[in-house]
Each structure stands twice: as structure tokens, then as C-alpha cells.
Amino acid sequence: MSSGPELTRQSTADAAERDYFDENPPPPALDKHTALARDFINHHAAAGRRVVLVTSGGTTVPLERQTVRFIDNFSAGTRGATSAEYFLETGYAVIFLHRQFSLLPYSRHYSHATDCFLDFLHEGPNGSVVANEEYREKMLMVLRKYNSARDKNLLLTLPFVTITDYLFVLRAIAQLMRPLGPTGLLYLAAAVSDFFVPPERMVEHKIQSTNAADPKVSAKQTVEEEEEAFDNFDSSPAVPRSKRLIVDLDPVPKFLKNLVDGWAPEGMIVSFKLETDPEILVHKAQYSLTRYQHHLVIGNLLSTRKWEVVFVAPGQPDMWIRVPRHRRKKTITGIENMVGVAASGGDIAEKPLDPNDLPEGEPEMEIESLIIPAVEEMHTNHIKNAKGQT
Structure with a gap:
């Protein structure tokens, strides 16, 4: 039975969830997305297939109701889109909840390239569109996988x-996945905002950078104020407070534990912890595991996220997953001991890599090809444990 403090924390979380969803308007497409997800889940549940919800990309924080300005983060959705492909290869049915216009499974191979997509193509005989010879084999392979899915x-x-x-959509889909029981998997790779502007404090129209739109202020007065405020291009501290944009944000209520307690209580839940300071990475991942009681927290550093991650799970030793030595590129210097350093033994296996020791460029293999089989194995054990198997 839960203790008094635990019950208090839970009731507080429930109240925060209720208030958030009561006070914020649902997205216009919520009913449509919910219907699509329900049909998809029911179809694959009837077939006995595992279903994974992969969240991907960053969330925006609008500053106006008719949004012109918003706060964003750097996420392009690489981790989520790549992981979705490997889940599909492993046999999962995938619901891909993604930031609009972020990377998508399969098309990511070309939409995120430094070259324009059209540079991969040329005009063939009779006005046909043909892939360039050097890209044709890979494009055909990607196309076949996409068509199959x-x-x-x-x-x-x-x-x-x-x-x-x-x-809103995460809650709806998680609740729809409840009938899947332990065969459902939630892989929360989206970069979710920690702060937002409550609707009662959000202005209706575009926030103005000057008072020129105020009919009570003359154009001459506005120009004089601007010239005075920004003289010598020094906007601080000479700029009056009235001309600064002060953004007052509230913390987004922490719903991650609610996934375990109510939204999807039997499914396996995987969340991510991204940090920039290697000294606190494992500690923060362990803290998240304790706080939200998920089944796995995957910790990664911004500077080395394509080279290594750490699995933090209850009752298990921390497990580092790294791109092996033989799949790493040579450094520009050609120094052999700088190649594949992540695969070496010793103390380095217990702590994050030093990004200065990594080769130039990106790994020759995608680390998600290592992450997803490891997650699948943990999910298999989760299902067995839930069914009382050994």
C-alpha cells in the first residue's frame, strides 16, 4: 500500500494533470488522430503483434494565441526516426508521433542531407525521373523498406x-494502448519542452517590438524613442524595461509518472535523458528512473549521442552501448589509438567518453541499430515477467 507522502504526491500529480488538460485547448485534429490510432492498435492487437509508440522531434512553446513567435529546441527528430526504422525491422508495428516537418522514417535519408534532394536525381529518356547511379542502390533499398511498411x-x-x-495526443494514444498490456511499448524520444505560457497569460495577437501600432503614439515620438533606446547599438542596460520582451514561463506539469500509474500501467516505458555535462549524466538518468518509475531511462550526452548511450534500469547495473571499434572512422591524424576508443575496456566503460577522443565526423553505423535490439530484449523479459514466466 502506498504511504502517506506517496499518496500526496500522486494526488498532486493527478490534480496537475487535470488542471492542465482542463485549461489548455485540445488540438483540432485530436479526434482524427485518436481514431486512426485506435484502428491501428486494434488491427495489430488482433494479429498478436507488438506495438510501439515512438515520439520524436521537439515541441514548440507558443508566445501568442495566433502564433508568430514561439520557443523551440534543436531537435530534428533523428533519434526517433532512426529508431522507428529499426523497430519496424524487428517486427513491431510503429505509431510515430512526430513534430510536424521533422525527420520521418525512410525519407530521413534524403530530407536531412546537406545536398538538395533533387541533386540525387536526373532527367532520363522521354522525360522520366531517374536516380543517379551512385545513389540508386541505396535509394531502392530504402524505397522497398518504406513500401513494405x-x-x-x-x-x-x-x-x-x-x-x-x-x-494531448500522447495521453490519448497511451490510454488506447492499455488493452495491449505488457506487449505495448512506449519509446519517448521526443524533446519535450519543460516550460510553457499558460493560456490565460498568452496574448491574442503578435507581440509588437515597438509601440508604433498604438494609435495614441505619434510616428515621430516612436522614432525618437527608438533612436534614444538603441543609440550606439547598445541595447542593454540602456533599453527601458518597457521595451524589452520579458517571457514569464510556467513549468510543464510532470506527467511521465502518470504513464505508469494510469495511462499505460502495464506497457513497458522507455524515456530519454539528454545532458551536456558528463559529470551528471548517470546521476540525472538514475534520478529520472526513481522519480518517474519507468522501466528504462536512456541517458545520452549532446556531444556524443551518436556514439554512445547508457541504459539505466531498476535492479540492473548501468549498461553502456557504444559503436564498436571496427565501425568507427579513422581520425584525420590517422592515430590508431584514437579510433574506436569507445569500445576499449577499463574505466572508460563506466563513464562517458571524452568527445575530444572521438574520430572526426559521424560513426559508420547508426547507434540505434544497437539500441533497439537491446530494448527489444528488455521488452521480451518485461512481457515474460508480466505473464509470470521464467
Whole structure:
């Protein structure tokens, strides 16, 4: 039975959840997305197939109701889109909840390239469009995988934009996955905003950078004030407070534990912890594990996220997953001991890599090809434990 403090924390979380969803408007497409997800889940549940919800990309924080300005983060959705492909290869049906216009499974191979997509193509005989010879083999392979996932109805893509969009759809899909029991998997790779502007404090129209729109202020007065405020291009501290944009944000209520307690209580839940300070990475991942009681927290550093991650799970030693030595590129210097350093033994296996020791460029293999099989194995054990198997 839960203790007094635990019950108090739970009731507080429940109240925060209720208030958030009562006070913020649902996205216009919520009913449509919910219906699509329900049909998708029911179809694959009837087939006995595992279903994973992969969240991907960053959430925006609008500053106006008719949004012109918003706060965003750097996430392009690489981790989520790549992971979705490997889940599909492993046999999962994938609901891909992604930031609109972020990377998508399969098309990511070309939409995120430094070259324009059209640079991969040329005009063939009779006005046909033909892939360039050097890209043809890979493009055909990607196209076949995409067509297979589409034709077998194994991939459902649902977009979001704002933090509120994301939370509404996440809650709806997680609740729809409850009948899946332990065979459902939630892989929360989206970069979710920690702060937002409550609707009662959000202005209706675009925030003005000057008072020129005020009919009570003359154009001459506005120009004089601007020239005075920004003289010598020194906007601080000479700029009056009235001309600064002060953004007052509230913390987004922490709903991650609610996934365990109410939204999807039997499914396996995987969340991510991104940090920039290697000294606190494992500690913060362990803290998240304790606080939200998920089944796995995957910790990664901004500077080395494509080279290594750490699995933090209850009752298990921390497990580092790294791109092996033989799949790493040579450094520009050609110094052999700088190649594949992540695969070496010793103390380095217990702490994050030093990004200065890594080779130039990106790994030759995608680390998600190592992450997803490890997650699948943990999910298999989760299902066995839930069914009382050994």
C-alpha cells in the first residue's frame, strides 16, 4: 500500500494533470488522430503483434494565441526516426508521433542531407525521373523498406507542433494502448519542452517590438524613442524595461509518472535523458528512473549521442552501448589509438567518453541499430515477467 507522502504526491500529480488538460485547448485534429490510432492498435492487437509508440522531434512553446513567435529546441527528430526504422525491422508495428516537418522514417535519408534532394536525381529518356547511379542502390533499398511498411500497415505517422498538442495526443494514444498490456511499448524520444505560457497569460495577437501600432503614439515620438533606446547599438542596460520582451514561463506539469500509474500501467516505458555535462549524466538518468518509475531511462550526452548511450534500469547495473571499434572512422591524424576508443575496456566503460577522443565526423553505423535490439530484449523479459514466466 502506498504511504502517506506517496499518496500526496500522486494526488498532486493527478490534480496537475487535470488542471492542465482542463485549461489548455485540445488540438483540432485530436479526434482524427485518436481514431486512426485506435484502428491501428486494434488491427495489430488482433494479429498478436507488438506495438510501439515512438515520439520524436521537439515541441514548440507558443508566445501568442495566433502564433508568430514561439520557443523551440534543436531537435530534428533523428533519434526517433532512426529508431522507428529499426523497430519496424524487428517486427513491431510503429505509431510515430512526430513534430510536424521533422525527420520521418525512410525519407530521413534524403530530407536531412546537406545536398538538395533533387541533386540525387536526373532527367532520363522521354522525360522520366531517374536516380543517379551512385545513389540508386541505396535509394531502392530504402524505397522497398518504406513500401513494405506502408503496404503491411505497420507504420502510422501522426504530427504535433506545440507542447500542448503533444501531451494531448500522447495521453490519448497511451490510454488506447492499455488493452495491449505488457506487449505495448512506449519509446519517448521526443524533446519535450519543460516550460510553457499558460493560456490565460498568452496574448491574442503578435507581440509588437515597438509601440508604433498604438494609435495614441505619434510616428515621430516612436522614432525618437527608438533612436534614444538603441543609440550606439547598445541595447542593454540602456533599453527601458518597457521595451524589452520579458517571457514569464510556467513549468510543464510532470506527467511521465502518470504513464505508469494510469495511462499505460502495464506497457513497458522507455524515456530519454539528454545532458551536456558528463559529470551528471548517470546521476540525472538514475534520478529520472526513481522519480518517474519507468522501466528504462536512456541517458545520452549532446556531444556524443551518436556514439554512445547508457541504459539505466531498476535492479540492473548501468549498461553502456557504444559503436564498436571496427565501425568507427579513422581520425584525420590517422592515430590508431584514437579510433574506436569507445569500445576499449577499463574505466572508460563506466563513464562517458571524452568527445575530444572521438574520430572526426559521424560513426559508420547508426547507434540505434544497437539500441533497439537491446530494448527489444528488455521488452521480451518485461512481457515474460508480466505473464509470470521464467
